Amino acid sequence: xxxxxxxxxxxxxxxxxxxxxxxxxxxxxxxxxxxxxxxxxxxxxxxxxxxxxxxxxxxxxxxxxxxxxxxxxxxxxxxxxxxxxxxxxxxxxxxxxxxxxxxxxxxxxxxxxxxxxxxxxxxxxxxxxxxxxxxxxxxxxxxxxxxxxxxxxxxxxxxxxxxxxxxxxxxxxxxxxxxxxxxxxxxxxxxxxxxxxxxxxxxxxxxxxxxxxxxxxxxxxxxxxxxxxxxxxxxxxxxxxxxxxxxxxxxxxxxxxxxxxxxxxxxxxxxxxxxxxxxxxxxxxxxxxxxxxxxxxxxxxxxxxxxxxxxxxxxxxxxxxxxxxxxxxxxxxxxxx
Amino acid sequence: xxxxxxxxxxxxxxxxxxxxxxxxxxxxxxxxxxxxxxxxxxxxxxxxxxxxxxxxxxxxxxxxxxxxxxxxxxxxxxxxxxxxxxxxxxxxxxxxxxxxxxxxxxxxxxxxxxxxxxxxxxxxxxxxxxxxxxxxxxxxxxxxxxxxxxxxxxxxxxxxxxxxxxxxxxxxxxxxxxxxxxxxxxxxxxxxxxxxxxxxxxxxxxxxxxxxxxxxxxxxxxxxxxxxxxxxxxxxxxxxxxxxxxxxxxxxxxxxxxxxxxxxxxxxxxxxxxxxxxxxxxxxxxxxxxxxxxxxxxxxxxxxxxxxxxxxxxxxxxxxxxxxxxxxxxxxxxxxx
DNA sequence: CCCATAATTGGAAGCGCTCCCAGAGCGCTC
DNA sequence: GAGCGCTCTGGGAGCGCTTCCAATTATGGG
Numbered sequence: 001x002x003x004x005x006x007x008x009x010x011x012x013x014x015x016x017x018x019x020x021x022x023x024x025x026x027x028x029x030x031x032x033x034x035x036x037x038x039x040x041x042x043x044x045x046x047x048x049x050x051x052x053x054x055x056x057x058x059x060x061x062x063x064x065x066x067x068x069x070x071x072x073x074x075x076x077x078x079x080x081x082x083x084x085x086x087x088x089x090x091x092x093x094x095x096x097x098x099x100x101x102x103x104x105x106x107x108x109x110x111x112x113x114x115x116x117x118x119x120x121x122x123x124x125x126x127x128x129x130x131x132x133x134x135x136x137x138x139x140x141x142x143x144x145x146x147x148x149x150x151x152x153x154x155x156x157x158x159x160x161x162x163x164x165x166x167x168x169x170x171x172x173x174x175x176x177x178x179x180x181x182x183x184x185x186x187x188x189x190x191x192x193x194x195x196x197x198x199x200x201x202x203x204x205x206x207x208x209x210x211x212x213x214x215x216x217x218x219x220x221x222x223x224x225x226x227x228x229x230x231x232x233x234x235x236x237x238x239x240x241x242x243x244x245x246x247x248x249x250x251x252x253x254x255x256x257x258x259x260x261x262x263x264x265x266x267x268x269x270x271x272x273x274x275x276x277x278x279x280x281x282x283x284x285x286x287x288x289x290x291x292x293x294x295x296x297x298x299x300x301x302x303x304x305x306x307x308x309x310x311x312x313x314x315x316x317x318x319x320x321x322x323x324x325x326x327x328x329x330x331x332x333x334x335x336x337x
Numbered sequence: 338x339x340x341x342x343x344x345x346x347x348x349x350x351x352x353x354x355x356x357x358x359x360x361x362x363x364x365x366x367x368x369x370x371x372x373x374x375x376x377x378x379x380x381x382x383x384x385x386x387x388x389x390x391x392x393x394x395x396x397x398x399x400x401x402x403x404x405x406x407x408x409x410x411x412x413x414x415x416x417x418x419x420x421x422x423x424x425x426x427x428x429x430x431x432x433x434x435x436x437x438x439x440x441x442x443x444x445x446x447x448x449x450x451x452x453x454x455x456x457x458x459x460x461x462x463x464x465x466x467x468x469x470x471x472x473x474x475x476x477x478x479x480x481x482x483x484x485x486x487x488x489x490x491x492x493x494x495x496x497x498x499x500x501x502x503x504x505x506x507x508x509x510x511x512x513x514x515x516x517x518x519x520x521x522x523x524x525x526x527x528x529x530x531x532x533x534x535x536x537x538x539x540x541x542x543x544x545x546x547x548x549x550x551x552x553x554x555x556x557x558x559x560x561x562x563x564x565x566x567x568x569x570x571x572x573x574x575x576x577x578x579x580x581x582x583x584x585x586x587x588x589x590x591x592x593x594x595x596x597x598x599x600x601x602x603x604x605x606x607x608x609x610x611x612x613x614x615x616x617x618x619x620x621x622x623x624x625x626x627x628x629x630x631x632x633x634x635x636x637x638x639x640x641x642x643x644x645x646x647x648x649x650x651x652x653x654x655x656x657x658x659x660x661x662x663x664x665x666x667x668x669x670x671x672x673x674x
Numbered sequence: 675c676c677c678a679t680a681a682t683t684g685g686a687a688g689c690g691c692t693c694c695c696a697g698a699g700c701g702c703t704c
Numbered sequence: 705g706a707g708c709g710c711t712c713t714g715g716g717a718g719c720g721c722t723t724c725c726a727a728t729t730a731t732g733g734g
Contacts, residue, residue, distance in 0.1 A: 009462075009463065009690095011689095011690055011691085012690065012691060012692095013690080013691095021713085021714085022713065022714035022715075023691080023692090023714075023715085023716095024692085024693075024694095024713070024714055024715080024716095025712080025713065025714075027691070027692060027693080028692095028693095031692085034711090035711065035712055035713085036712075036713090037711085037712065037713090040712085040713090052461075054458060054461045054462040055462065055690085055691075056399075056462060056463070056689090056690055056691070057462050057464045058395060058398045058399045058404060058464075058689085058690080058691090059399055059689070059690035059691040059692090059719090060690080060691055060692075061395045061398075061691090061719095062395045062396055062399050062689085062690080062691070062692090062719045062720070062721090063690080063691045063692040063693080063718080063719055064691085064692065064693095064719085065719070067395060069443070079429045079432070079433065080429070082425055082428065082429055083422060083425050083426060083429065083623075084425075085420060085422050085425065087425065088419055088420050088421075088422065088424065088425050089420060091419065091444065091446070092416045092417070092419055092420065092446065095416070095444070095446045096416065096446075099451065099452055099455065102455075104443055104445070104455075104459070104464075105443065105444045105445070106406070106441055106442065106443055106444075107428065107432070107442045107443075107444045108441070108442070109428070109429065109432045109433075114436065115436055118436065118439075118441075121391060122441070124389075124391045125346070125391040125392065125393060125394050126346065126393070127394045127395075127441070231623065231626075231627060260627055264627075286420075286568065286624075287623075287624070287627060289568075290568060290597055290601075290624060290627065290628065291627065292629045346720095348719095348720055348721085349720065349721060349722095350720080358683085358684085359683060359684035359685075360684075360685085360686095360721080360722090361683070361684060361685080361722085361723075361724095362682080362683065362684075364721070364722060364723080365722095365723095368722085371681090372681070372682060372683080373682075373683090374681085374682065374683090377682085377683085392720085392721075393719085393720055393721070395719085395720080395721090396689090396719070396720035396721040396722090397720080397721055397722075398689095398721090399689050399690070399691090399719085399720080399721070399722095400688080400689055400720080400721045400722040400723080401689085401721085401722065401723095402689070
């Protein structure tokens with residue numbers, strides 16, 4: 001049973017020979033293509049089983065000009081951005097959808113010039129059948145690389161400045177507006193926004209939603225208190241806010257990490273949440289439930305984001321022309337507001 | 338400048354022609370191989386630039402029998418296991434190390450039979466130059482697949498039952514022992530363990546460390562209170578513990594998620610941490626810092642785990658025979674104990 | 675100035691698979 | 705019984721690159 005000769009992988013030709021058919025027939029049989037008689041098909045199947053033959057994906061890729069893989073590129077200036085559990089969920093969704101199309105997932109963390117350069121080469125060399133780009137920042141070189149590459153590309157979230165042809169995004173403006181409206185509806189009038197980096201579209205859009213809601217309610221929006229989406233930056237922003245606007249009674253944080261940071265800063269400053277200050281976050285990650293008090297937050301369908309990106313990419317690869325998609329958010333109320 | 342003809346990628350032959358050299362020379366020049374005169378090398382470089390030539394990785398892969406990619410396989414019975422931020426950090430480390438060797442990262446979430454089958458095929462067909470396997474459970478079919486595939490394979494953590502030839506692991510027993518010893522050293526005598534799934538080696542090893550430390554201190558170890566590494570399971574385990582052993586005064590949780598859950602259950606039961614019950618976790622993820630009170634925990638070098646796995650794999654791929662590695666842990670004391 | 679030696683060079687054979695195409699075989703119809 | 709439209713079949717030409725090898729040219733010592 002066990003040969004331990006230094007055997008190579010068996011090739012199609014060996015199957016061909018054992019089954020007594022031509023290469024074309026063997027190839028067709030293996031790919032379940034038509035025009036193969038029942039007898040030959042079975043002969044091929046038998047030979048395949050006997051030899052333990054597995055098609056060589058590289059050779060197939062060369063012949064078909066399809067690699068069978070899609071890249072998920074996460075930009076950022078250092079790899080720590082990827083530590084955000086957000087991406088893990090995107091991956092879960094994308095991975096599932098790619099699997100349906102029998103594509104493999106290539107993950108590229110484009111956090112250094114070197115790695116960005118490698119991504120560029122991947123795109124230009126058609127090292128994948130398509131790519132999903134996420135977390136692009138302003139003037140991100142990846143945007144141009146993607147444009148120049150003649151490869152299907154789907155954006156996750158819109159990059160700052162331009163609106164790509166194909167993207168999946170979450171309704172950031174709407175979600176932020178809803179969060180702010182909720183705070184206002186609970187009687188808060190001095191509501192501040194701890195926003196994410198304003199060189200990202202998410203950061204801007206969520207601030208815009210806050211501002212719109214404030215203006216619509218006849219309240220004065222405060223200028224953006226910028227953080228970088230991390231917990232410490234949220235705490236720092238909250239501290240700054242308390243220093244400049246001691247009378248703040250509501251806070252909209254542009255994500256849960258910063259919301260959790262704000263909660264901590266408030267606790268350290270002796271403010272009671274939600275009595276003194278109500279806080280709403282964005283994302284609805286695990287941290288929102290674990291936070292104390294649990295964080296009222298804007299839920300966004302993260303796995304669905306990944307899934308839809310992948311589906312859109314698959315559609316693109318198969319020659320269709322899908323339309324961009326904006327996924328809805330919904331407010332999840334917990335104890336913090 | 339901009340041709341918008343439906344141009345294919347330029348091929349080596351076109352470079353060859355433009356530079357006026359043979360294919361061999363062009364190939365050597367492009368790969369920085371020796372035996373190319375200065376003049377021809379420059380001619381090739383010029384042609385490459387002029388044509389915007391990028392080597393086709395698939396063709397190269399077919400010729401060299403090297404795909405230029407390594408797979409990271411995360412097993413599990415459903416994809417949610419991947420939501421654990423643990424993996425994100427492993428990926429950050431692995432990705433960086435692979436980049437140094439100019440390898441791409443293929444991520445496989447093997448959470449269904451279908452996806453496991455695809456991984457098996459990837460392994461058998463040599464669709465990657467090597468693979469890193471993580472989170473294998475007892476009788477995990479991936480173990481056999483990996484064994485049968487003649488492909489370099491590195492394990493992250495040891496699977497239950499067997500000790501693979503190449504692996505990188507964390508000192509789970511030592512870490513758990515240290516955590517328990519610390520609790521004991523703080524005067525706790527009725528220390529319980531909330532352990533992870535006992536069909537994983539991590540779960541077993543951490544319980545073993547707890548038990549060893551208890552026995553060494555002349556205390557009675559409690560039977561394992563099993564959770565599944567999630568926050569809710571930690572809370573449930575803690576509740577069960579309080580019901581069966583109301584006098585418990587110390588808890589070692591096999592990871593931070595469950596530690597956070599225990600904290601919540603204790604709070605809900607009116608116990609004060611660390612006065613009534615001291616709690617120690619394991620992992621030192623972000624949740625440990627955010628928890629209230631902040632969780633004393635066993636820090637493990639997660640990114641380093643990923644990095645070392647990747648390095649070991651690279652060594653294996655390049656024909657070396659590296660030795661298994663066990664990474665040290667260290668206790669980080671915070672307010673919970 | 676000639677020959678041994680080393681550095682370059684280009685031809686050509688793969689790597690393993692897909693797929694176009696022409697030809698063969700076969701059952702019908704008219 | 706010839707002609708037509710099928711389905712099958714296998715030959716062979718790629719896909720784009722690496723690399724072995726024999727041939728060519730450059731180098732240099734005697």
